[in-house]
Amino acid sequence: MKKSRLVMVGNGMAGVRTIEELLKVAPDLYDITVFGAESHPNYNRILLSPVLAGEQTLDEIVLNSWDWYKDNHITLHAGKKVVEVDRVKRIVRADDGTEVEYDRLLMCTGSNPFILPVPGKDLKGVIAYRDIADTNEMIETATKYRKAVVIGGGLLGLEAANGLMRRGMEVSVVHVMPTLMERQLDSVAGKLLQQSLEERGLKFLMGAQTQELVGGGGEDGKRVTAIKFKDGTELATDLVVMAVGIRPNTTLAESMRLHCNKGIVVNDTMQTITDARIYSVGECAAHRGIAYGLVAPLFEQAKVAANHLAQFGIGRYQGSLTSTKLKVTGIDLFSAGEFQGGEGTEEIVMSDPFGGVYKKLVLKDDKLVGACLYGDTVDGSWYFKLLRDGRSIADIRDKLMFGESNIGDAGHEGHNKAASMPDDAEVCGCNGVKKGTICKAIKEKGLFTLDEVRKHTKASASCGSCTGLVEQILMFTAGGDYSATPKTKAMCGCTDQGHQAVREAIVANKYLTIDSVYKAMGWKTPNGCASCRPAVNYYLISSWPKEAKDDPQSRFINERSHANIQKDGTYSVIPRMWGGETTADELRRIANAVDKYKIPTVKVTGGQRIDLLGVKKEDLQAVWKDIGMPSGHAYAKALRTVKTCVGSEWCRMGTQDSTQMGKDLERAMWRMYAPHKVKFAVSGCPRNCAEAGIKDVGIIGVDSGWEMHIAGNGGIKTEVAHFLVKLKTAEEVLEYTGAFCELYRQEGWYLERTVHYVNRVGLDYVKKRILEDHAGRKALWERLQFALDGEPDPWFDFGSASVDTRQFDKLSA
Amino acid sequence: MSDWKKICFVSDIPVLGSRRVARAVGMDVAVFRNDQDEVFALLDRCPHKGGPLSQGIVFGTSVACPLHNWTIGLNDGCARAPDEGCTQKFSVKVVAGEVHLNSTELATLALDVKAPVAGPAHKEV
Numbered sequence: 054m055k056k057s058r059l060v061m062v063g064n065g066m067a068g069v070r071t072i073e074e075l076l077k078v079a080p081d082l083y084d085i086t087v088f089g090a091e092s093h094p095n096y097n098r099i100l101l102s103p104v105l106a107g108e109q110t111l112d113e114i115v116l117n118s119w120d121w122y123k124d125n126h127i128t129l130h131a132g133k134k135v136v137e138v139d140r141v142k143r144i145v146r147a148d149d150g151t152e153v154e155y156d157r158l159l160m161c162t163g164s165n166p167f168i169l170p171v172p173g174k175d176l177k178g179v180i181a182y183r184d185i186a187d188t189n190e191m192i193e194t195a196t197k198y199r200k201a202v203v204i205g206g207g208l209l210g211l212e213a214a215n216g217l218m219r220r221g222m223e224v225s226v227v228h229v230m231p232t233l234m235e236r237q238l239d240s241v242a243g244k245l246l247q248q249s250l251e252e253r254g255l256k257f258l259m260g261a262q263t264q265e266l267v268g269g270g271g272e273d274g275k276r277v278t279a280i281k282f283k284d285g286t287e288l289a290t291d292l293v294v295m296a297v298g299i300r301p302n303t304t305l306a307e308s309m310r311l312h313c314n315k316g317i318v319v320n321d322t323m324q325t326i327t328d329a330r331i332y333s334v335g336e337c338a339a340h341r342g343i344a345y346g347l348v349a350p351l352f353e354q355a356k357v358a359a360n361h362l363a364q365f366g367i368g369r370y371q372g373s374l375t376s377t378k379l380k381v382t383g384i385d386l387f388s389a390g391e392f393q394g395g396e397g398t399e400e401i402v403m404s405d406p407f408g409g410v411y412k413k414l415v416l417k418d419d420k421l422v423g424a425c426l427y428g429d430t431v432d433g434s435w436y437f438k439l440l441r442d443g444r445s446i447a448d449i450r451d452k453l454m455f456g457e458s459n460i461g462d463a464g465h466e467g468h469n470k471a472a473s474m475p476d477d478a479e480v481c482g483c484n485g486v487k488k489g490t491i492c493k494a495i496k497e498k499g500l501f502t503l504d505e506v507r508k509h510t511k512a513s514a515s516c517g518s519c520t521g522l523v524e525q526i527l528m529f530t531a532g533g534d535y536s537a538t539p540k541t542k543a544m545c546g547c548t549d550q551g552h553q554a555v556r557e558a559i560v561a562n563k564y565l566t567i568d569s570v571y572k573a574m575g576w577k578t579p580n581g582c583a584s585c586r587p588a589v590n591y592y593l594i595s596s597w598p599k600e601a602k603d604d605p606q607s608r609f610i611n612e613r614s615h616a617n618i619q620k621d622g623t624y625s626v627i628p629r630m631w632g633g634e635t636t637a638d639e640l641r642r643i644a645n646a647v648d649k650y651k652i653p654t655v656k657v658t659g660g661q662r663i664d665l666l667g668v669k670k671e672d673l674q675a676v677w678k679d680i681g682m683p684s685g686h687a688y689a690k691a692l693r694t695v696k697t698c699v700g701s702e703w704c705r706m707g708t709q710d711s712t713q714m715g716k717d718l719e720r721a722m723w724r725m726y727a728p729h730k731v732k733f734a735v736s737g738c739p740r741n742c743a744e745a746g747i748k749d750v751g752i753i754g755v756d757s758g759w760e761m762h763i764a765g766n767g768g769i770k771t772e773v774a775h776f777l778v779k780l781k782t783a784e785e786v787l788e789y790t791g792a793f794c795e796l797y798r799q800e801g802w803y804l805e806r807t808v809h810y811v812n813r814v815g816l817d818y819v820k821k822r823i824l825e826d827h828a829g830r831k832a833l834w835e836r837l838q839f840a841l842d843g844e845p846d847p848w849f850d851f852g853s854a855s856v857d858t859r860q861f862d863k864l865s866a
Numbered sequence: 867m868s869d870w871k872k873i874c875f876v877s878d879i880p881v882l883g884s885r886r887v888a889r890a891v892g893m894d895v896a897v898f899r900n901d902q903d904e905v906f907a908l909l910d911r912c913p914h915k916g917g918p919l920s921q922g923i924v925f926g927t928s929v930a931c932p933l934h935n936w937t938i939g940l941n942d943g944c945a946r947a948p949d950e951g952c953t954q955k956f957s958v959k960v961v962a963g964e965v966h967l968n969s970t971e972l973a974t975l976a977l978d979v980k981a982p983v984a985g986p987a988h989k990e991v
Contacts, residue, residue, distance in 0.1 A: 509948050580882060580901050583923040583930030583937075606882040610921040610932040618932050621984035622918040653985045667985045857880055863888045864874050866895070866972050 064089025
């Protein structure tokens with residue numbers, strides 16, 4: 054069968070990204086032809102500023118080499134400008150007469166710099182700042198001339214000015230508004246920025262309106278010599294860079310009679326609304342009235358367009374929230390959302406002009422709607438996440454300004470500012486990845502997203518505690534606006550659906566099998582992958598207990614074999630000891646099993662259990678049987694241990710019988726599968742020897758009853774549990790704990806610990822559901838009891854626990 | 867000379883699952899079955915850190931290693947990019963629902979590849 058023909062007009066970042074995405078999902082669907090007006094392969098336009106500043110070279114910012122086009126059988130016409138498209142015959146014509154027919158056309162014509170319509174705009178030495186040619190001209194000019202004027206005090210203008218200054222020129226920035234970057238910064242931050250740039254040697258003319266550019270210079274008298282303002286003053290200069298904004302380039306589109314309005318108008322599938330064969334992505338495309346000029350939204354568009362070009366037809370682009378970061382080395386600023394504030398908003402401001410730090414957070418209806426940070430942007434990505442998620446911040450309002458404190462994060466020597474780390478400092482303590490390695494991979498492989506960095510370097514791919522650092526490194530290495538990720542994060546590469554949508558669909562439509570979910574929700578793969586299948590399996594069995602059937606082949610190995618796999622392929626066995634109490638008889642049975650099966654290591658765990666390490670898979674069933682104790686579920690996303698102190702039975706300080714409480718909790722809730730592991734602790738007095746403050750549920754006995762704390766965590770990042778409620782009786786402790794666990798089981802995303810679940814929905818929400826809604830709490834507790842009633846012990850009841858015992862036996866050859 | 871040895875029935879392998887096959891010499895071979903009832907055989911050792919691939923989650927024509935989640939192709943035993951490395955693959959013949967492996971391959975391929983060690987034994991090495 055003859056392949057369809059895809060022609061792309063424009064060889065920029067958004068377009069080529071679309072092709073890359075397309076090749077990933079449908080490598081052989083199209084014969085692809087690309088026209089690019091510039092005589093370069095696709096390069097990273099965002100990094101022109103570091104090139105201008107002499108921090109990187111042109112070669113370093115090329116994203117797709119000539120070989121890439123060749124290897125992927127793409128016909129590239131570089132340096133040829135498309136001048137005509139015949140939509141009836143479906144033919145593209147370039148300025149040199151080249152003609153190519155298309156079945157699908159992708160318009161990626163990008164944008165043009167806006168040139169002020171003033172006399173003298175066509176003089177020599179008057180340029181825009183847009184592409185490699187402009188950059189080269191600036192670099193060239195800096196070697197021959199001294200004075201430069203940049204018109205425009207926005208992001209691009211300041212980067213140009215900084216670069217020219219770094220190249221040794223005397224630079225003045227002319228800006229029509231009273232403060233810099235007024236679209237990204239409020240006036241306080243704008244002035245701080247101006248001050249800091251002045252200290253570096255830039256000059257500023259604020260509120261200055263350009264009237265005319267004066268010629269008469271150079272050998273032919275055609276070079277600019279000065280800029281004249283409306284108030285009559287003049288400034289001598291050898292170079293004028295206009296950086297006053299960009300306009301979508303729609304000249305070709307208009308000549309094709311495609312509907313344009315502030316860009317080529319496209320729908321949510323990135324198809325032009327005029328002609329369904331024609332797609333448009335990038336700076337030239339106007340989606341819901343917005344033409345984006347930042348790279349991350351364009352990449353989202355690319356993904357959607359590729360999905361449709363590949364004939365999957367399930368992605369939709371629904372707009373992006375964007376954030377801004379200035380790429381001037383040494384200056385940290387960040388803004389996102391409605392940072393200007395305004396009617397109906399509140400502001401939290403921290404200002405330390407002397408220390409060069411300014412932070413403004415804008416709130417509306419208990420939600421973060423904007424942020425403007427200067428000098429300390431460590432928490433930029435956290436604020437951006439809060440903003441995007443739109444979650445209520447009422448419960449963290451008092452701490453909001455101080456950011457998502459990194460203090461206590463383990464694994465990277467307490468670093469929290471990536472910029473100040475040396476190249477040989479270890480960023481990812483799990484996989485031993487150094488900062489230099491990450492920077493190198495980002496530059497050489499052209500990485501833009503956290504996921505890509507994870508795949509290529511393994512940094513932040515294990516425990517994730519260094520994610521913030523890696524994001525920072527990405528921000529200043531790849532430049533700009535890496536972080537404008539989609540509002541809903543897809544579960545994995547098999548689908549565009551997020552966790553929430555999948556779970557809601559399972560509940561609403563009563564899906565009972567993984568297959569039915571995949572079919573109904575348009576999965577791109579026949580049987581998912583190792584990420585989505587365990588998640589969907591969990592959502593099914595937690596949403597429809599007793600009805601949905603557990604699929605052991607969709608469980609991670611530990612939950613399939615009911616033991617923890619070790620690095621050599623053997624397993625560990627941790628029997629359940631209720632509340633951490635054991636007997637001589639149990640210990641004797643354990644000791645005998647250790648001897649009989651030659652188990653090499655016996656260790657006491659942090660959760661007050663005994664761990665037998667190095668058990669061969671073939672021996673697992675026999676070890677369970679010989680020990681004769683219930684499964685400890687130490688291998689499962691389930692209730693693991695209830696750690697207890699001795700309590701009032703023995704302890705002279707004890708106020709409550711914590712051991713009994715712990716045993717009761719454990720007997721009531723063991724076998725409880727959850728989105729992630731769940732740990733409880735019960736202490737008999739406020740001395741809290743059971744460390745209840747860092748558990749998913751921590752119960753602390755006081756003289757008059759029990760305090761209940763939730764969503765603590767002792768792992769990667771030590772998080773102290775939140776106090777939830779004070780209770781009088783043991784029955785209440787069971788009911789409230791069970792209700793909270795069931796809420797988490799129903800609403801937590803797979804692999805989301807309680808700490809992250811509560812951070813996502815807010816403590817106030819949990820209080821509403823558990824403390825204020827009495828009937829709802831009782832219903833949750835009853836539902837959990839219903840789900841757990843008759844649940845089998847997987848170490849003994851293989852049939853009803855869906856344990857495939859064939860796995861334990863080896864076949865022989 | 868190549869003769870084929872019957873190992874088991876296809877139905878002895880769980881759908882989207884695997885079984886381990888012990889050899890006279892050398893590490894085990896893992897036989898996998900996908901949802902199309904195709905059967906694949908690889909040395910039961912991830913090219914990354916030696917994890918037992920037989921214990922991984924099978925999807926499409928891949929298996930995810932249970933230790934560090936590398937994705938290994940069942941057809942060729944090779945890690946999916948950007949990870950690199952391959953494990954030994956073995957020929958499989960399915961006749962009338964019976965899974966056969968090649969005796970010569972079983973007796974000769976990847977005999978010197980060592981299993982990973984852990985625990986006290988690890989320190990003695």
